[in-house]
Amino acid sequence: MSTKLTGTIVKQNEHFIVVQIDRTVKHPIYRKSFTVSKKHHAANPDKLGQVGDTATIIETRPISKLIHFKVVSVVANHKNKAEL
Numbered sequence: 455m456s457t458k459l460t461g462t463i464v465k466q467n468e469h470f471i472v473v474q475i476d477r478t479v480k481h482p483i484y485r486k487s488f489t490v491s492k493k494h495h496a497a498n499p500d501k502l503g504q505v506g507d508t509a510t511i512i513e514t515r516p517i518s519k520l521i522h523f524k525v526v527s528v529v530a531n532h533k534n535k536a537e538l
Contacts, residue, residue, distance in 0.1 A: 457513040458526065463503050464493065470521055471498045473509050496523035503528035 465472035475492050496511040503509055507530050511523040 458510060459494065459512075459523070460508060460510045461494075463505050463507050463509050463528075466498075466503070466505055468501075469498065470495050471503065471509065471525065472496075473511055473523075494523050495520040496525050497521050498525045500525070503530070507531050 459473070459475050461473040461475035463471050464474045473494050473496055475494060476489050478487050479490050480487050494511060496509070497514070497517050502525055507528050509528045510526045512526050513522060514524045516522050517524075
């Protein structure tokens with residue numbers, strides 16, 4: 455079973471992107487909720503998305519030392535700079 459994760463693109467390079475996955479966790483004793491973040495490097499051969507977009511990644515075989523995910527889809531959330 456392959457793992458699908460959805461998060462925000464925080465860095466974009468020519469061959470890969472870095473996606474930050476945020477999840478909410480409740481402390482086992484104090485019952486306070488807090489956010490835990492993790493960054494994953496994902497192969498991006500089609501050069502999809504920009505920084506700030508929401509991307510869905512899927513776990514694959516190791517492509518390099520850091521890259522173990524591949525981009526499945528990107529939802530554009532960024533605003534056009536011409537509109538600002």
